[in-house]
Amino acid sequence: MKLLTWQGGILLALLISSCGRPVARFSLESTQQRVLQPIPFDNKSEKAVRYEWDFGDGKTAEAESPEHRYKASGAYTVTLTAYNEKGKARKASQTIEVAPPKACLVEIETELGSMIVELYDATPQHQDNFTKLAEEHYFDSLLFHRVINNFMIQGGDPQSKGAPGGQALGSGGPGYTLPAEFVDSLVHVKGALAAARTGDAVNPAKRSSGSQFYIVHGQQLTEDMLNRIEAQKGIRYTTDQREMYLELGGTPFLDREYTVFGRVIEGLDVIDRLASVPTDRRDRPQNDLRMKIRLIR
Template identity: 55%
Template sequence: MCVATGLQIGCSPKNRTSKQTPTTNTKVENKEQRVQVSTEYGNIVLKLYNETPQHRDNFIKLVNDTFYHDLLFHRVIRNFMIQGGDPQSKNAQPGQQLGAGDIGYTIPAEFNNKLIHKKGALAAARQGDMVNPQKRSSGCQFYIVQGQVLDSARLQMIGMQNGISYTPEQIAVYTTIGGTPFLDMNYTVFGEVVSGMEVIDAIAAVQTMPGDRPMKDVKFTITLVKE
């Protein structure tokens, strides 16, 4: 279960049939929820967008269920993103290939042209378009964008290719803070980093093996921030 690298999309095994999101009785109050990602490199605080309620509610449920306890950031690409949430990473052996684990269901895409892949964006991984034309999200795997700063000409070209017209504010973000605009409207963005951007940079800089798994495991645990 991966996100695009350049124009190539990696995914989990093609023969897998994605199930629909299960119905639960979990209800989340309509307020901005924050979560903390704890790592040996420091803590990352994320806020979850109310504009993507299905992704928000699912993420909160998994956090409450301690699903994200001692998992790995199993795929790390400098100047791109860090990815985690594969349940198979919890007890993974050294060198084991990861990324194909899932939770048995997917979530409908919740694209919003106001929610872009700026640096620090939290988004859902998914299978590729060939097996997932509706671009449904993984029920558990996510990534946090590091990305790069782009010039306006490059951003305009990406926008034209994807049929996106960026606002002046979004252009300013991509040309000063950076991100991965080629993923916009293709992967659901459902949150962003509030604090701990330096932790993203530190994790993105670690040495990796073929397949982009860090040489040294980068464990994380996610908990709700009580307010």
Template identity: 55%
Template sequence: MNNVSVFFLVLLLIASFACNRPVSRFSWEGNTVAPGAIHFKNEAKKATDFLWDFGDGTISVDSMPVHRFYSSGNFMVRLTALNGKKKRISMENITIKAPEDCLIHLSTSLGDMVIKLYDETPAHRDNFMKLVEEAYFDSLLFHRVIDGFMIQGGDPQSRNAAKGARLGMGGPGYTIPAEFNDQLVHVKGALAAARTGGPSNPEMRSSGSQFYIVHGAPVSENSLKIMESRTGIKYGDKQKEEYLALGGTPQLDNNYTVFGRVIEGLDVIDKIAKVQKDGADRPVSDVLMTLKLIK
């Protein structure tokens, strides 16, 4: 074999090696305001596997992932395209802006929810945000779950609670004055403050930390009319439409302070409501929570 042949053989080997190298490239689109969902389009070539690093501590091996950023900031997204031992990396910076509303990311083993806190109930809003920032709720349980009614949590005594332990009496040592608002009603997904009932709490002051999220039952026009005649509440068209569409617990209106609402993840409420419970309505398998401010 002459030198020319050897030269061309080497070129062919180099070309063959280069042809097997993966090419990493991607594009994206979506909402750049937290908790924005970004749809990533994988444009890699000659790759068999993929590893995405979203720059916020999470990764994915999906080919075309949809990722939600739960905080604002600049995130360097990396796509590693692999083919055997060969790999190529592409990167792009994505800027996520802070939301205008007060939003909470509530994470459970059964899925995630995004909750909007209402400005119309400032005392409850500010207290809840303070507790979230202090990680007060992290690793607490949804300790009382009633299908067709609500899911309740926020008792600090539920952290690492033994099976069968009596829960629902704990709190931060203070209560909050009621902030009733006729426009904020107990439709499915409503976030409301638990409280002590009966004559010991005539002002209907709220627990400092315990809350519930409405699961609810179907609501009819007739049942709303009955509630109006019994309580004096006058439901507007918006409240009626939402009750008829989503269901809820209108019997609780103006008895417990509604201070927020689940705006994403209503299906997670369904999942939690359907878990197996013991005789005290506590889930047999613990449903833990983690709450973070979306900012």
């Protein structure tokens, strides 16, 4: 058998080294996805021991087969870098098209967590107004200036931006109000988003504030409590509404008094954290709770 020349030996060593490199490969069920939809990535890499994922939206991961979701529509290039034991790397990329959500959604960010809120089509004037203000970044850096545990958290007063501690808040707005949009199917269960307003004495039409809103924290309810509310208000809750109230709690005495125009669909635990912060005698949190609101689209 002929011995390898020194040139052939070098070539063979290079081939062996090349074959030892990892293979980066991954798949997903579809490259057509939707905002907030969890997307599992199936890692099919070979000869790799470590992984780095770049999802194209500023987020990364090191799990072998991670799950990710996008909070905005658009085209994203996902890149997987696979490393072998010697640190050699290979990359694989795919482009994902993420479609907007089917419902009108916003994200309310706070230092205690974020909430995803659906704005109802059944209250179009409130929906349009809230999305307009969010697009204008009207709410950014405003405070949740009124917090009452087992009741609600309230914000949206433009005078709260930069307000010093102890300043009375709650009278500011954009200079207009909205007509009430009472919808029988929309009630004050925990997580309900509703418009604040001035009292009946000066506002018999129950018009809503142009910017101030509250999110229901609420209390636990019983059948007897709901029966009393029905008798007092002359209303009748559906079976589904009663079940939601009994399961989640809420503030049913506010039904048909204030316009409910949305609901927290993710982040009920964040409401619990916000509602439990220490407050002063005016129900203003002792430490400022700032918000940032953006459309999910």
